Amino acid sequence: MRDDPVLRAATRAARLPIGAACAVCGRMAALVPSRNGPPILCQDHDRQRRGVSDRDIGHVARRRSFGSLTVLMPASANERIEDMRRDLGLADTPDPLGDPLLVHADYLEGRALIDLLFADHLRQLEAHLRTTFGDRYFEGGPEAPIV
Numbered sequence: 001m002r003d004d005p006v007l008r009a010a011t012r013a014a015r016l017p018i019g020a021a022c023a024v025c026g027r028m029a030a031l032v033p034s035r036n037g038p039p040i041l042c043q044d045h046d047r048q049r050r051g052v053s054d055r056d057i058g059h060v061a062r063r064r065s066f067g068s069l070t071v072l073m074p075a076s077a078n079e080r081i082e083d084m085r086r087d088l089g090l091a092d093t094p095d096p097l098g099d100p101l102l103v104h105a106d107y108l109e110g111r112a113l114i115d116l117l118f119a120d121h122l123r124q125l126e127a128h129l130r131t132t133f134g135d136r137y138f139e140g141g142p143e144a145p146i147v
């Protein structure tokens, strides 16, 4: 029950006001519920405020399969990857114990999670650009092909 993604999201949301965003960057994801009232900060800015590095070394393809394959990333991104892994029911997949098929599965899973993270980042960037520059921030471009 502890790893239930719906319960985790509801618990996290209950500790934050509706529409909460980081007071520094405006990000609405990976927020740290404040124990002492405002400001609400994202995980990266909360770590900066506390004097802790806002970077983590991520083992996106799993330490158990690719221990030396690491990515230096914002701590919030690393946590988001772990959240997605739990939300997708991938947190408790069997340890490959060297099995090449399962090791490759860990690699593909890490790649897919990075792709999902980038897709989410692009959507946040688009929202930021639209807020900053208005609906006309993007002037044209090729029309999407009709398939």
Ligand SMILES: [Zn+2]
Pocket: 022, 023, 024, 025, 026, 027, 041, 042, 043, 044, 045
């Ligand atoms: Zn922030």
